């Protein structure tokens with residue numbers, strides 16, 4: 001793949017761009033509790049995740065960018081298209097991810113430097129992808145039926 005970039009780098013760039021616009025009010029650590037549509041727009045209640053009093057918010061629009069289990073999408077009855085939860089031996093259903101820092105990995109590895117390594121054997125496939133091209137990696141293996149990831 002010619003272009004790859006980890007979300008942790010993309011988000012920093014998006015954040016600095018968003019902060020550069022004075023009309024934006026960016027707040028981390030707040031959760032949307034519920035919302036309703038009114039004649040004038042949207043009325044919502046947000047709460048600080050670290051505890052504290054709820055705050056009522058009135059807005060012209062509400063954007064449901066709250067992830068795969070989006071409460072906004074569910075409340076509005078917006079369904080997904082396509083197929084999901086396909087069970088495969090590799091890359092599907094439940095995955096076991098490990099994020100690791102291994103500064104000497106590339107030095108120790110006797111193979112060519114790559115952005116991703118895949119292991120294949122009769123028991124399991126797994127892959128380890130570079131996050132920063134240097135020392136941070138994301139390892140993923142499928143959790144098979146009947147296996148306990150914690151064990």
Ligand SMILES: Cc1cc2nc3c(=O)[nH]c(=O)nc-3n(C[C@H](O)[C@H](O)[C@H](O)COP(=O)(O)OP(=O)(O)OC[C@H]3O[C@@H](n4cnc5c(N)ncnc54)[C@H](O)[C@@H]3O)c2cc1C
Pocket residue numbers: 030031032033065066067068071097
């Ligand atoms: C382990 C893993 C590896 C992945 N690897 C890849 C990959 O290599 N390539 C790829 O393309 N995709 C990958 N994905 C998928 C990708 O991360 C998602 O598709 C993408 O992040 C979805 O973006 P999003 O903005 O819709 O939701 P998210 O990134 O999930 O963002 C939703 C945000 O909404 C916030 N939120 C949720 N509920 C509330 C609430 N009530 N109030 C306030 N805020 C709320 C959450 O805290 C979160 O910040 C991976 C996902 C996982 C879990």
